[in-house]
Amino acid sequence: MVKYYEPAKVVTEKFFLVGITLPNKSFDMGEKTLEELERLSDTAGAEVVGKEHLRLREIHAGNFIGTGHAENLALLAEGLNATGIVFDEDLSPAQNRNLEDIFQKKVLDRSSLILDIFAQHAHSKEGKLQVELAQLEYLLPRLRGWGKALSRLGGGIGTRGPGETKLETDRRRIVNRISSLKREIKSLEKHRNTQRRKRIKEGIPTLSLVGYTNAGKSTLLNALTDANVLVEDKLFSTLDPTAKKLLLPGGKDAILIDTVGFIRKLPHTLIASFRATLEEIRYADILLLVVDASSNMSEDEIKASHETLEILDITHKPLLTILNKTDKAQDIQILKRLMDENKPSVAISAKTRDGMDHLLQEIEHLIGETRLLRIYRIPYHRYDLLSKLQSIGNEIGIQYLDQNIEVRIRLDIKDSEKLEHDPDLTEKSEG
Numbered sequence: 001m002v003k004y005y006e007p008a009k010v011v012t013e014k015f016f017l018v019g020i021t022l023p024n025k026s027f028d029m030g031e032k033t034l035e036e037l038e039r040l041s042d043t044a045g046a047e048v049v050g051k052e053h054l055r056l057r058e059i060h061a062g063n064f065i066g067t068g069h070a071e072n073l074a075l076l077a078e079g080l081n082a083t084g085i086v087f088d089e090d091l092s093p094a095q096n097r098n099l100e101d102i103f104q105k106k107v108l109d110r111s112s113l114i115l116d117i118f119a120q121h122a123h124s125k126e127g128k129l130q131v132e133l134a135q136l137e138y139l140l141p142r143l144r145g146w147g148k149a150l151s152r153l154g155g156g157i158g159t160r161g162p163g164e165t166k167l168e169t170d171r172r173r174i175v176n177r178i179s180s181l182k183r184e185i186k187s188l189e190k191h192r193n194t195q196r197r198k199r200i201k202e203g204i205p206t207l208s209l210v211g212y213t214n215a216g217k218s219t220l221l222n223a224l225t226d227a228n229v230l231v232e233d234k235l236f237s238t239l240d241p242t243a244k245k246l247l248l249p250g251g252k253d254a255i256l257i258d259t260v261g262f263i264r265k266l267p268h269t270l271i272a273s274f275r276a277t278l279e280e281i282r283y284a285d286i287l288l289l290v291v292d293a294s295s296n297m298s299e300d301e302i303k304a305s306h307e308t309l310e311i312l313d314i315t316h317k318p319l320l321t322i323l324n325k326t327d328k329a330q331d332i333q334i335l336k337r338l339m340d341e342n343k344p345s346v347a348i349s350a351k352t353r354d355g356m357d358h359l360l361q362e363i364e365h366l367i368g369e370t371r372l373l374r375i376y377r378i379p380y381h382r383y384d385l386l387s388k389l390q391s392i393g394n395e396i397g398i399q400y401l402d403q404n405i406e407v408r409i410r411l412d413i414k415d416s417e418k419l420e421h422d423p424d425l426t427e428k429s430e431g
């Protein structure tokens with residue numbers, strides 16, 4: 001019989017994964033991050049055809065795992081028809097090149113795989129610009145031989161983005177593109193700043209959802225507001241921040257912001273390029289750290305989230321730990337321990353909405369205890385009011401204007417509400 005129609009073949013990339021553990025490191029931990037690399041590959045759209053976890057005495061400077069291991073794995077990967085090899089660590093540009101020579105296949109590292117997922121998931125203009133910047137900065141030191149590698153090893157995951165022709169152009173053009181991207185991102189940043197100032201002006205407390213990728217941040221935003229943002233069982237579903245108004249039980253408003261998730265060893269080029277997005281976290285009054293309590297790595301994911309906040313230099317903010325997915329969490333003892341170790345904390349399920357009332361109460365309580373930025377103008381004859389403000393708040397700046405004194409100060413909400421009854425105190429908007 002003649003076949004009139006044959007469905008188009010979808011070519012799936014086949015990845016062979018390589019993890020390593022050095023003598024002073026935990027092999028178990030290496031297994032878990034290798035599992036995560038498998039999820040990253042799946043999110044990127046590749047099939048994992050095999051993996052190998054090596055115990056290494058040391059890193060080989062030239063080709064990372066040593067020529068013997070590399071040659072053995074090359075045979076193994078070839079037998080499995082792998083189209084690419086992914087290392088669970090970051091490779092230097094030279095190691096990357098040398099490994100491609102041995103494997104005769106495309107070689108990716110953890111960072112380039114994450115970059116690829118970001119490139120696939122970026123939708124907004126700002127998101128796309130930030131990803132392109134990160135890709136070019138990753139690419140720049142690897143430029144030599146890349147064009148050759150591309151034609152020899154094919155495109156696809158890890159080679160996506162700026163486009164082949166652009167990649168083959170000289171370093172100078174890439175450097176120029178990097179600076180023009182930085183300029184464009186900066187101008188979008190200005191718009192974001194204006195929006196943020198407006199929120200500060202209105203005195204609405206801002207809460208930022210932070211946490212490991214796939215913890216349930218977007219699900220929680222949807223459960224608490226009418227946001228309707230994308231929720232997926234994939235890593236890095238959210239790249240662009242979404243801000244939504246949240247109505248608290250006491251009748252007050254807050255702004256809830258969903259943003260990009262964290263991961264162990266988040267590539268530095270990404271952190272730098274996503275500065276504008278991550279700024280949202282920096283300006284939040286309160287952080288809500290969402291944790292997947294059903295993960296067998298929740299403890300480690302909490303640690304990685306705190307470390308990322310430290311890298312971003314966002315510490316000393318009031319933080320509520322939200323242990324999510326209690327509907328799926330197996331071990332109540334572990335849940336209890338996580339709650340004790342990360343106080344203040346609440347346990348919820350964003351999916352079944354279990355624990356939501358308690359969460360809202362905790363948020364309200366935390367806002368009540370948090371000092372918010374206020375800008376007041378006080379007439380000169382009310383020095384008493386100024387001293388009172390200075391004694392109860394943290395003064396940030398003071399300006400003596402023609403008609404009055406302008407003071408920027410962080411105050412407890414309770415105190416600011418009490419003081420704002422005074423007719424001589426006028427609240428001023430920033431900007």
Ligand SMILES: Nc1nc2c(ncn2[C@@H]2O[C@H](COP(=O)(O)OP(=O)(O)OP(=O)(O)O)[C@@H](O)[C@H]2O)c(=O)[nH]1
Nearest residue numbers: 213214215216217218219232236237238261350351
């Ligand atoms: N069982 C269960 N699943 C949940 C819960 N909350 C979220 N999920 C699921 O977890 C997966 C990830 O949820 P998201 O809300 O996209 O997670 P996220 O933290 O926004 O992830 P990124 O944007 O990728 O960083 C989805 O499949 C959700 O349906 C929960 O309380 N219980």
Ligand SMILES: [Mg+2]
Nearest residue numbers: 217218237238
């Ligand atoms: Mg999300």
